Amino acid sequence: MLELSFPGQAGRWGLRRGSYRWEGRPHQHRIGLGFEGTGACYPAAGQGGPPRHREGTRLIKYLGSKRLLVPLILERVEALGGARTVLDLFSGTARVAHALKERGYVVHANDHNAYAAALGTCYVGAERRRWQARAERLIAELDALPGRPGWFTDTFCKRARYLMPRNGARVDAIRTRIARFSLEPELEAIALVSLMEAADRVDSTTGVQMAYLKRWAQRAGNRLTLRMPRLLDGSGSASCLEARAAAERFEADVAYLDPPYNQHSYLGNYHVWESLVRWDKPPVYGVAMKRADVRERPSPFNRRRQIEVALEEVVGALRVEFLLVSYSDEGFLDRERLVAILARRGPVEVIEIPYRRYVGARIGIYNPRGEKVGVPGRLTNREYLFVVRCAAGRIRSARRPA
Numbered sequence: 088m089l090e091l092s093f094p095g096q097a098g099r100w101g102l103r104r105g106s107y108r109w110e111g112r113p114h115q116h117r118i119g120l121g122f123e124g125t126g127a128c129y130p131a132a133g134q135g136g137p138p139r140h141r142e143g144t145r146l147i148k149y150l151g152s153k154r155l156l157v158p159l160i161l162e163r164v165e166a167l168g169g170a171r172t173v174l175d176l177f178s179g180t181a182r183v184a185h186a187l188k189e190r191g192y193v194v195h196a197n198d199h200n201a202y203a204a205a206l207g208t209c210y211v212g213a214e215r216r217r218w219q220a221r222a223e224r225l226i227a228e229l230d231a232l233p234g235r236p237g238w239f240t241d242t243f244c245k246r247a248r249y250l251m252p253r254n255g256a257r258v259d260a261i262r263t264r265i266a267r268f269s270l271e272p273e274l275e276a277i278a279l280v281s282l283m284e285a286a287d288r289v290d291s292t293t294g295v296q297m298a299y300l301k302r303w304a305q306r307a308g309n310r311l312t313l314r315m316p317r318l319l320d321g322s323g324s325a326s327c328l329e330a331r332a333a334a335e336r337f338e339a340d341v342a343y344l345d346p347p348y349n350q351h352s353y354l355g356n357y358h359v360w361e362s363l364v365r366w367d368k369p370p371v372y373g374v375a376m377k378r379a380d381v382r383e384r385p386s387p388f389n390r391r392r393q394i395e396v397a398l399e400e401v402v403g404a405l406r407v408e409f410l411l412v413s414y415s416d417e418g419f420l421d422r423e424r425l426v427a428i429l430a431r432r433g434p435v436e437v438i439e440i441p442y443r444r445y446v447g448a449r450i451g452i453y454n455p456r457g458e459k460v461g462v463p464g465r466l467t468n469r470e471y472l473f474v475v476r477c478a479a480g481r482i483r484s485a486r487r488p489a
């Protein structure tokens with residue numbers, strides 16, 4: 088680990104290097120994966136950044152994860168006064184939804200990707216008291232299986248280098264057994280999340296599944312080992328819908344929106360998890376072995392020309408009393424445009440959180456000779472949190488998110 092000093096605190100960054108081909112050309116990438124590959128480094132608590140929040144041991148790598156913003160989001164939801172139900176429309180890792188559920192809110196987590204819906208079902212939908220004991224037994228049984236190479240090993244560990252083949256063989260054996268059991272959705276989601284997180288701990292990537300490291304990452308040599316996800320007591324639910332459909336279907340006191348803000352598709356970046364969760368063994372393409380349907384399942388939020396209308400439709404469809412929206416100043420829409428869209432629902436408050444960008448942006452991209460190619464971009468950015476008190480629609484939990 089490399090220690091760097093940031094204003095007000097020392098931050099920890101893991102520095103990784105890797106060689107890969109990008110658009111046919113070889114490159115070396117050095118990327119900082121501190122803060123779980125969020126690409127963001129927030130200032131310390133009490134220094135203009137959100138207060139600290141301990142989440143436990145779950146450390147899945149996910150771009151745009153709001154782990155470090157969770158305390159601020161919790162604080163703002165609590166300040167709304169009296170809210171009981173929350174709809175997280177772009178739930179990703181489900182970290183925000185999980186933290187809200189832990190605070191006693193009835194939460195519904197939605198994301199249009201199957202792997203994220205599995206995370207939502209496990210961390211928000213599954214009730215600890217009901218599933219903990221069975222899930223522990225299941226995970227122990229799955230973890231004891233001997234490896235057996237199959238489609239996953241061949242596709243991602245021999246034709247590509249996502250995991251070492253012996254760990255790929257464990258994925259094949261465990262995933263095949265999960266499919267054979269035909270489990271209830273919550274139990275299946277817990278097992279799948281345990282497997283996804285285990286793979287993430289021993290992968291050989293720079294944090295996304297667009298390309299793999301030329302030389303195996305050190306952690307890739309560790310044994311893929313299942314752990315029990317941290318379930319919570321309380322009610323919650325999850326869905327795998329387009330944001331617009333979920334906005335139309337579910338009511339809540341508060342909606343939290345954290346849409347993608349640029350052209351990088353989450354399905355493309357996390358296609359291995361999608362294939363692992365769906366287990367549909369799809370046709371694949373390219374060096375990363377992406378699912379063919381990555382090309383056919385775009386999100387309007389990844390399109391500069393579509394995001395504005397898509398966001399307007401979602402915001403207009405929501406039946407909520409309050410809206411919280413996360414966005415970055417690096418995104419397709421600027422602050423003024425966002426305020427204009429949100430102001431149709433009611434008065435908008437804007438909170439700005441400055442952050443330093445990921446180390447890759449600071450160090451740059453290198454060619455195979457170690458020469459810097461291209462100029463690093465901006466070194467600091469801002470994350471916005473918009474809070475809207477909606478003029479119409481005092482719902483007061485008339486109907487819980489289902």
Ligand SMILES: C[S@@+](CC[C@H](N)C(=O)[O-])C[C@H]1O[C@@H](n2cnc3c(N)ncnc32)[C@H](O)[C@@H]1O
Binds near residue numbers: 181200347353
């Ligand atoms: C910035 S991430 C959310 C991160 C999340 N708040 C967290 O802390 O992990 C955006 C999420 O939106 C999802 N997404 C993208 N387009 C979507 C759409 N049209 N409908 C629903 N979800 C979508 C992606 O799969 C991704 O997980």
